[in-house]
Amino acid sequence: MPARLMHRFHAALERRLPEQRLFLRSDTETRFVRLKPTTQAIALGGSAVVLAWTIVATAILMMDSIGSGSAREQSRREMATYEARLDALSQERDRRAEEALAAQERFAIALEQVSSMQSALLASEERRKELETGIGVIQTTLRRTMTERDEARTQVAELNANLAEGPQLAQTGAAPADTTETLEFVTAALARTASERDEMSRAAVVARDQADEIAYEMKLLEERHDDIFTSLEEAVTISMEPLDKMFASAGLDPDDLIKQVQRGYSGQGGPLGPLAPSIGGKADPNAERASKILDGLDRMNLYRMAVEKAPFAMPLKTSFRYTSGFGRRWGRMHEGTDFAGAHGSPIYATADGTVIHAGWESGYGNLVKIRHDFGIETRYGHMSKVRVEVGQKVSRGDRIGDMGNTGRSTGTHLHYEVRVNGAAKNPMTYIKAANNVF
Template sequence: MFRRQLVRLNQRLEHRLPEQRLFLRSDNTTRFVRLRPMTQLLGIAAVTGFFAWGVLATSILLMDSVGSGTLREQAQREQATYENRLNQMAQERDRHAQSAEAAQVRFGEAMARIADMQLELLASEQRRMELEKGIDTVQATVSRVVRERDDARKQLAEARRTLEAETGTARTAADRERDVQDMLDYLLVAMNDVGQDLHAQNVSTEQTQNQAQMLALENELLKDRNHVIFSQLEDALDSVIGPLERVFRSANVSPDQIRRLVQQGASSQSASLRPISVSTSGSMAASPDISRANSVLEKLNTVQAYRRGLERLPIAHPVASRVRLTSPYGMRRHPVSGRTKMHTGIDWAAARGTPILSAADGVVKKATRMRGYGNIVIIEHDFGLETYYAHLNSIDVRQGQRVSRGQKIGGMGTTGVSTGVHLHYEVRVNGQPVNPITYVRAGQNVF
């Protein structure tokens, strides 16, 4: 049956592809090969298919070459954009640091001016007390002279009465008159001296009052300048403390807890940030400027504590290279089992061997192979925080080793239960998993 159909097909193709003969001649004989229409059709189809395959393969190679070049250029542009963004963030961080240092320098200058003004006020108070003592002395002297003058007048009157009542005295009237005149001259000279002393004391007292009024005016101006300086310092510190507290709250960490733990762990406090204590005597009250200065110093201590706390939080990105997010934190359909379950981390995909970095300073708790996670590194940080780095291709640290932020701990891989090369990254607080993207976004506001 098959042979008959083949014969019929050859007969139908005969008028388009007539039978051909291929002669093969040797020294003694001549032979030929018969090429039937069906054989010719198969040969033509084979040659056509071969050429079509060649054209298709060449086109695919050309398209792949053009596409790879475009993707490479796009990756370079994105990498340049990312590096520019990192440079801008670094410049922004440096500007904030310079602003804080400039504010601290201005605060030191303000405190120096405050100390000089307080010394001037103490000196003026001492001069005022000395003037009061001088006035009291002058008043006592005037009172004494007045009493002496009254006594002299009484003695003069008594002498006159005695002379008038005397009889048979050896003194003449001229002698008594001369004695009286001498007494009056003495009293006039004494009264003149007392008047000059009183005038000098009055002039000195008026000058002292004017000087005290000038000092009081300068003190008011000083208070106004101090108020402006302290207001600027407080506003600058609030503008720094506010964003830092938002970073901690976005990372689900209490700013009060950060400040308390950091201050407890600090071995010593900077001498320049210690509260100001001024020993006063008598009834002088504590200066309100000192209270505001201590408040500013307390805020500077808070900023310092927050900066130390940021250094100990895992807010750095664990992959410095460009990655793509393949699976977020939360409920999802498992790519292997197909069941819906909680995904306790974030998956980032990149090339095999991409460096994986520590998100913060800490101690390696585990560096081994774990079921499901594959090759995994677990790092313990402060404040009860742990970070998990799973499905690694290689591990570059060992258990018990202390690592720093940004230190390479392994390479990205696909070990364990995995469908492709990626990093499974987790953050746990007191053993409970939380959304790592919160810490990554918090780090974007700092680095």
């Protein structure tokens, strides 16, 4: 049975592909090559397989090319969207900075107003004391005048009694002319005393009216002071809250930061005294509120110094994309964040500090290490060019190098690390924390 099937197969194959002979003639002889139907079938099958493989491979390459083109277009769109987002964040940061600057200017103007109002309040207080002293003098003079008037009245009564005893005066040889002069003198003295009394009374009434007016002005001034202090207290509270959240998000204790900054900036002096002295040995509540506001402003200023010393800024200002984040990568710990950009892009210090390494280091290539306050260190790897030296002091935003592809790197990018007391931390924690404030 199998032999019959094979015979039929060969017969069908011979009908489709009859045997062919290929003659090869030379000068001396002629040869031929017999092409059996099986050989022809194998050759045709192989040619078909090669043709099919060529078609499939070409289709795969075309589909891959089309797919990669679509991926590149999508990548470009994502890059454009990301750059637009970065531009928006940058504009928002600039607006926040302008608002903070405007708030500081408003604080300065408000403090000047408080100082001028405090001076006016002290002047009105001095004026009130002077009026009280004047009223006391007027009252003393009035009492003395009334006493003298009573004494003069007593003397007049005695003189009238003596006049009634005319014979006795005649006997004593008293002259009527002397008595008349005495009465006129006493009457004039009484009239003058009464006039002075009335004048003193009017002055006392005027002084009381002025004292009431000053008291009313002082009350209005105190209410205005209270409104200004309330506005300042609310502004300080609102301004302090996002700063506290920023440091807390970065894992930094604000109180410890303030203490460390105060140790570095502890100078004191100057001619200014307290805003308001205590009156009558009692503490002035306005002075206490002003002192608390000044403490809040001082804390904000210390926060500003701490922000300059902690890596809250971005190391790049040009276009880039994130290519690798902080965490495990291929089974190993990636202790930083990678930013891919154009070769030679400027790299900036993210905080004030001192350069402790500037040169080649295995794996990092050209590396810059900067030591900051609070036990923080930042690292910038794979640079094409280093622009700082060891021991150099740098400020936030200073250019320290150019982006490159040195060391263990697969392409141009910046490897950025943040370490706290030697332990690697996620740099994006600091950058994201600052995005809510700046």
